[in-house]
Amino acid sequence: MTAPAPQKRWLVDKLPVELYASNDELGQAAANKAQQILKKAINQKGFANLILATGNSQLTFLKALRILRDIEWQKVRIFHMDEYIGIDPLHPASFPLFLENHFLQFTKPGYFHPIPSMPSDVNSACNTYEALIREHPADLVAMGWGENGHIAFNDPPDAHFDDPHWVKVVDLAEESRLQQVGEGHFTSLDKVPKQAITLTIPALMAPVHILCIVPEARKANAVKACLSEPVEESRPGSILRTISHATLLLDQDSASLL
Secondary structure, eight states: OOOOSSSSSETTEEEEEEEESSSHHHHHHHHHHHHHHHHHHHHHHHHEEEEEEEGGGHHHHHOOOOOOOOGGGGGEEEEEEHHHHHHTTSSSSOHHHHIIIIIIIOOSSSSEOOOOOOOOSSHHHHHHHHHHHHHSOEEEEEEEEOSSOOOOOOOOOOTOOOOOOSSSEEOOOOHHHHHHHHTTSSSSGGGSSSSEEEOOOOHHOOEEEEEEOOOGGGHHHHHHHHHHHHOOHHHHHHHHGGGGGEEEEEETTTTTTT
């Protein structure tokens, strides 16, 4: 499928930004970019490694990507970014279950490595997952920005640009937990777990290519802050402005305050 053309392209420091007319066009454009990256990796190495985000804002991208026919998914190894600690793997808010329902059952990749939600030893689980993603360097990470500008579950004040770890336990900010309620994944704030295992910012910056997919009006404040205010850990997504191997994709709603 032909990729939609952006209405506008510009640079914010080193970060290329593309504006699309709608969430659907953004998702299709991101899927076409991901397709090209994965196919190139498979052609060059025989396999590709991919890190995926979850959340409602990623649905148009995941749905567009899963129907592209010429990706050899059996040659793709998939990781994800974060998971709540203590959540039942069959809970509707489980992130591996989200990926299974919206992506994995359609693509059947060669490998999928879920972050465990109920490990017997949390620190050991973090170390094991970190070793795995270091062993299989990612060709692409497809991420978003949270409503507070977080990437994965790197919320202020636990978001560190120079974090020594690639995977760690974090305390979830109330704003992030409220976002999960607002997206319909939990019925109330007290149902949302207070901790999670997450890939850190250095782990998310390490892949060869980064697609940051940020549609929807509820992300407009984060987009404005991350693009127009100083690059700081209080705005985790702003770190993308310091690198040139990322592309930020916006729709009219998320860019409405720029």
